[in-house]
Amino acid sequence: MTAPLLEVRHLKVEFPTRRGTLLALDDVSFDIAPGEILGVVGESGAGKSLTGAAIIGLLEPPGRIGDGEIRLGGERIDNLPHARMREIRGRRIGAIFQDPLTSLNPLVTIGRQLVETIQVHLKTGAEQARRRAIALLQETGIQAAEQRFDQYPHQFSGGMRQRVVIALALAAEPQLIVADEPTTALDVSIQAQIIGLLKRLTKDHGAAVMLITHDMGVIAEACDRVAVMYAGRIAEIGPVADVIHQPAHPYSVGLMGSIPSMAGERERLLQIDGAMPRLNAIPTGCAFNPRCPQAFDRCRVHQPGLQTVRSTQAACWLHAAGHGGPA
Amino acid sequence: MALSAPGGGAAAARALARFFDGDVWFSFRTSPVAIVASLIAALCMFCAVMAPWIAPHNPLDLASLDLIDARLPPAWMAEGRSKYLLGTDDQGRDILSALMYGSRISLFVGLASVLLSVVFGVGLGLLSGYAGGRVDAFIMRVCDVMLSFPSILIALLIDGVGRALFPNAHDTLAFTVLIIAISLTGWVQYARTVRGSTLVERQREYVQAARVIGVSPARIMRRHVLPNVLGPVLVLATIHIATAIITEATLSFLGVGVPPTSPSLGTLIRVGQDFLFSGEWWITIFPGLVLVMIALSVNLLGDWLRDALNPRLR
Amino acid sequence: MTALIEVDNLAKTFDVSAPWLNRVIERRPRQFVHAVDGVSFAIERGRTLALVGESGCGKSTVARLLVGLYEPSRGKVAFDGVDTRATLASPNARSLRRRMQMIFQDPYASLNPRWTVRDIVGEPLVEHGLVSDPGQLRAEVGALLSSVGLALADMEKFPHQFSGGQRQRISIARALATEPEFLVCDEPTSALDVSVQAQVLNIMKDLQRERGLTYLFISHNLAVVRHVSDQVGVMYLGRLVELAARSQLFQAPRHPYTRMLLDAIPDIAMTGRARTPVQGEVPNPLNPPSGCAFHPRCPHANARCTTERPELSRYQGIQIACHAVSEGRI
Numbered sequence: 020m021t022a023p024l025l026e027v028r029h030l031k032v033e034f035p036t037r038r039g040t041l042l043a044l045d046d047v048s049f050d051i052a053p054g055e056i057l058g059v060v061g062e063s064g065a066g067k068s069l070t071g072a073a074i075i076g077l078l079e080p081p082g083r084i085g086d087g088e089i090r091l092g093g094e095r096i097d098n099l100p101h102a103r104m105r106e107i108r109g110r111r112i113g114a115i116f117q118d119p120l121t122s123l124n125p126l127v128t129i130g131r132q133l134v135e136t137i138q139v140h141l142k143t144g145a146e147q148a149r150r151r152a153i154a155l156l157q158e159t160g161i162q163a164a165e166q167r168f169d170q171y172p173h174q175f176s177g178g179m180r181q182r183v184v185i186a187l188a189l190a191a192e193p194q195l196i197v198a199d200e201p202t203t204a205l206d207v208s209i210q211a212q213i214i215g216l217l218k219r220l221t222k223d224h225g226a227a228v229m230l231i232t233h234d235m236g237v238i239a240e241a242c243d244r245v246a247v248m249y250a251g252r253i254a255e256i257g258p259v260a261d262v263i264h265q266p267a268h269p270y271s272v273g274l275m276g277s278i279p280s281m282a283g284e285r286e287r288l289l290q291i292d293g294a295m296p297r298l299n300a301i302p303t304g305c306a307f308n309p310r311c312p313q314a315f316d317r318c319r320v321h322q323p324g325l326q327t328v329r330s331t332q333a334a335c336w337l338h339a340a341g342h343g344g345p346a
Numbered sequence: 347m348a349l350s351a352p353g354g355g356a357a358a359a360r361a362l363a364r365f366f367d368g369d370v371w372f373s374f375r376t377s378p379v380a381i382v383a384s385l386i387a388a389l390c391m392f393c394a395v396m397a398p399w400i401a402p403h404n405p406l407d408l409a410s411l412d413l414i415d416a417r418l419p420p421a422w423m424a425e426g427r428s429k430y431l432l433g434t435d436d437q438g439r440d441i442l443s444a445l446m447y448g449s450r451i452s453l454f455v456g457l458a459s460v461l462l463s464v465v466f467g468v469g470l471g472l473l474s475g476y477a478g479g480r481v482d483a484f485i486m487r488v489c490d491v492m493l494s495f496p497s498i499l500i501a502l503l504i505d506g507v508g509r510a511l512f513p514n515a516h517d518t519l520a521f522t523v524l525i526i527a528i529s530l531t532g533w534v535q536y537a538r539t540v541r542g543s544t545l546v547e548r549q550r551e552y553v554q555a556a557r558v559i560g561v562s563p564a565r566i567m568r569r570h571v572l573p574n575v576l577g578p579v580l581v582l583a584t585i586h587i588a589t590a591i592i593t594e595a596t597l598s599f600l601g602v603g604v605p606p607t608s609p610s611l612g613t614l615i616r617v618g619q620d621f622l623f624s625g626e627w628w629i630t631i632f633p634g635l636v637l638v639m640i641a642l643s644v645n646l647l648g649d650w651l652r653d654a655l656n657p658r659l660r
Numbered sequence: 661m662t663a664l665i666e667v668d669n670l671a672k673t674f675d676v677s678a679p680w681l682n683r684v685i686e687r688r689p690r691q692f693v694h695a696v697d698g699v700s701f702a703i704e705r706g707r708t709l710a711l712v713g714e715s716g717c718g719k720s721t722v723a724r725l726l727v728g729l730y731e732p733s734r735g736k737v738a739f740d741g742v743d744t745r746a747t748l749a750s751p752n753a754r755s756l757r758r759r760m761q762m763i764f765q766d767p768y769a770s771l772n773p774r775w776t777v778r779d780i781v782g783e784p785l786v787e788h789g790l791v792s793d794p795g796q797l798r799a800e801v802g803a804l805l806s807s808v809g810l811a812l813a814d815m816e817k818f819p820h821q822f823s824g825g826q827r828q829r830i831s832i833a834r835a836l837a838t839e840p841e842f843l844v845c846d847e848p849t850s851a852l853d854v855s856v857q858a859q860v861l862n863i864m865k866d867l868q869r870e871r872g873l874t875y876l877f878i879s880h881n882l883a884v885v886r887h888v889s890d891q892v893g894v895m896y897l898g899r900l901v902e903l904a905a906r907s908q909l910f911q912a913p914r915h916p917y918t919r920m921l922l923d924a925i926p927d928i929a930m931t932g933r934a935r936t937p938v939q940g941e942v943p944n945p946l947n948p949p950s951g952c953a954f955h956p957r958c959p960h961a962n963a964r965c966t967t968e969r970p971e972l973s974r975y976q977g978i979q980i981a982c983h984a985v986s987e988g989r990i
Binding site for chain 3: 212236237276
Binding site: 550552554557573 | 724727728729753754757758761762764765766769770771772773774783784787788831834838
């Protein structure tokens with residue numbers, strides 16, 4: 020059993036406001052193995068982007084890590100000074116964000132942006148960096164890479180720009196890539212191209228990926244394991260096929276059932292009444308209990324930890340030892 | 347809204363409760379600058395409005411003046427008298443009372459001009475932004491032309507023309523011309539700001555929804571777009587009050603502002619200037635100080651308001 | 661029986677030329693975008709037609725043309741047999757507007773942030789003179805809110821106090837106020853979370869059944885379209901390339917673009933399926949390809965496809981615009 024690349028233990032992220040401190044992430048723990056693609060899925064407000072931001076070290080103030088540990092390759096990275104974190108970010112962790120328009124500096128050619136990243140993190144010479152950059156662009160499927168090397172971001176289309184961003188993220192040979200909604204802003208036919216590209220390249224370069232998205236279809240196509248988040252906590256985590264086809268947590272059940280699919284016929288989509296609670300109104304006990312059709316007394320009082328259910332882990336008292344499974 | 351009258355009192359109480367619970371009020375009570383500035387502005391407003399009742403003397407009543415009391419220094423100085431707290435001018439008028447009456451005039455002219463500017467500027471801005479095309483181009487060119495003139499020159503021009511047309515005008519007419527002159531220097535900023543916001547709001551789906559329902563363009567402009575573009579106008583207007591008061595003071599200082607029978611702060615400064623070098627500094631310095639205080643406090647309030655409203659504007 | 665909506669060769673061209681001065685100085689030609697380029701379809705009463713396509717295909721423009729937010733450059737829209745353009749320009753516009761309404765994509769921008777929900781939902785009632793006093797307004801608005809699953813007390817609140825899904829329900833309530841027969845829905849659930857989307861789609865289906873509504877449903881999400889539609893039209897660069905019954909389109913897509921789309925969509929039920937790699941991206945609408953707009957990306961394109969534009973025509977029970985299909989090559 021290889022040591023995990025990324026270990027997150029009991030991560031808490033909080034936002035102090037004038038009305039008190041809001042807990043945006045509560046006791047989040049998970050691992051990512053080297054070379055694995057972990058999907059983090061959830062609806063808006065679930066905290067998935069915050070988890071990615073906390074790992075990269077780009078939490079927007081006043082947000083801050085309140086408790087917990089993040090370890091990359093065994094060493095802690097959540098409490099590093101800024102300069103050291105800057106080195107790690109880019110060299111060992113790469114990032115891909117949603118909007119390719121704003122991820123690239125519009126005033127600098129993409130070639131130069133790539134070369135800068137390579138030189139800063141890999142400390143190579145200019146010529147070697149340039150060759151490496153062109154090779155990366157070719158790998159991401161950009162035709163005529165040598166000529167396009169000297170072009171500006173606005174001369175590329177949306178899908179092309181996202182390929183450049185992927186090349187940029189891989190430039191320094193990172194061990195982990197955090198991708199936050201990488202395909203959401205792209206056309207549907209391009210989405211499939213980009214997902215395929217991401218999968219292939221990360222396998223070729225041996226990088227693990229934390230893929231954050233709200234689109235379950237993308238997760239199904241791209242990921243090995245998936246973590247379902249709800250109200251700042253992980254509701255269920257496990258291999259993708261198991262979570263999709265045999266979800267254990269009632270929220271996952273509702274979520275998978277409410278997604279219209281290309282296969283199967285359903286007259287009415289499964290509907291979870293109500294909405295995700297706001298940060299200042301998270302219920303005591305299990306955050307999902309007011310909307311859960313199977314909630315009982317314990318759910319309203321104690322917050323469940325992750326319990327192992329067959330091949331996944333779900334944070335649900337229904338599956339706790341001694342309860343006897345769901346009704 | 348025509349059919350929403352019942353429960354108005356309850357709705358107002360709810361609105362008030364919501365305001366005091368909101369971010370704007372919080373920002374106000376935690377900002378010492380805003381509190382002090384608003385207190386000073388409120389004090390000046392109060393004195394100005396209540397002048398006929400709380401001023402110790404009436405400087406406009408020529409019969410009450412006593413030449414023996416002329417040119418007395420402020421009360422705390424050697425020859426001062428406690429009856430005239432800030433001293434008297436060359437005619438025996440109490441400076442403190444003159445200040446109160448003077449700020450009354452200044453504030454009245456300032457507020458009236460701003461009001462007129464806002465109505466005119468917002469109206470044109472809305473029309474320009476919503477109608478687009480040639481109407482928009484024309485109005486914007488007019489704005490450009492107005493901006494290329496220094497505001498004082500415009501005011502001087504209009505005022506001069508007014509005086510030439512009505513040489514023996516009585517006070518009301520003189521005030522009207524002055525207010526129009528000052529308001530014509532300031533409307534452009536509102537027009538441009540509102541036009542920009544209108545262009546944005548016009549594309550938004552709630553305006554399109556109103557069009558699909560069949561609401562007329564005039565109603566859409568008035569009831570949908572206008573409430574959403576007024577935020578920046580409030581900030582601009584607050585700061586504009588200070589500018590308008592100073593413009594009026596400048597014109598009065600130059601002798602082409604308010605009629606001499608109703609001296610404003612600017613007039614007082616001008617009159618006092620003649621006595622500055624004979625050592626009777628109080629006649630010009632105090633009106634100057636009050637002018638600065640009003641302008642500064644209103645400006646600071648405007649700054650605070652802009653920052654307080656900002657997150658919500660975004 | 662005539663269909664409720666009949667669209668015939670509808671087109672809309674936008675002039676996106678640079679300002680006159682720039683054109684003269686820089687000698688630039690005028691530029692036009694043919695956002696909708698000759699689209700024809702019909703919608704039967706009580707049915708749902710979905711228009712799908714990627715960005716720039718013109719589906720949102722079609723939606724706006726149908727409700728009169730844009731004027732057509734060419735072509736005709738007939739509502740219950742009557743030409744909409746003529747009616748909307750006439751004094752009878754009001755009666756037509758009562759019968760068709762629209763729901764928009766962005767739940768945050770489709771409600772005026774300064775108005776209460778009561779005013780928002782009640783505006784159509786007031787505008788069309790359907791209520792005579794405040795009491796009646798409150799009663800009607802209350803009934804509308806209940807029909808979309810909201811509480812009466814929500815009337816006094818402001819939009820920012822509601823979530824995205826609830827706001828979209830308020831939009832639906834507003835659209836239903838005049839008891840329209842036809843609803844144009846422009847990506848109504850694209851901005852919503854999946855579980856909220858399910859709530860809104862269920863409500864829309866229930867309302868259609870209860871009130872016999874006819875829907876034009878615009879979306880880029882084929883899975884959602886599969887769930888809600890009776891008939892599906894696939895658009896590409898302003899043209900309809902395939903128009904077929906729902907089951908037919910999803911089981912046996914004929915047009916190469918439809919096949920490519922269906923193949924490309926990541927879906928939770930089809931994990932690990934081998935895919936045909938997709939070529940290229942949507943071209944710039946300012947400079948569309950000659951002949952068939954899809955030919956640069958089409959694996960079946962021949963010389964005819966590069967020069968001659970295929971027309972939408974009947975073929976084995978569907979309508980399709982493709983030379984390869986009509987020639988029997990695929």
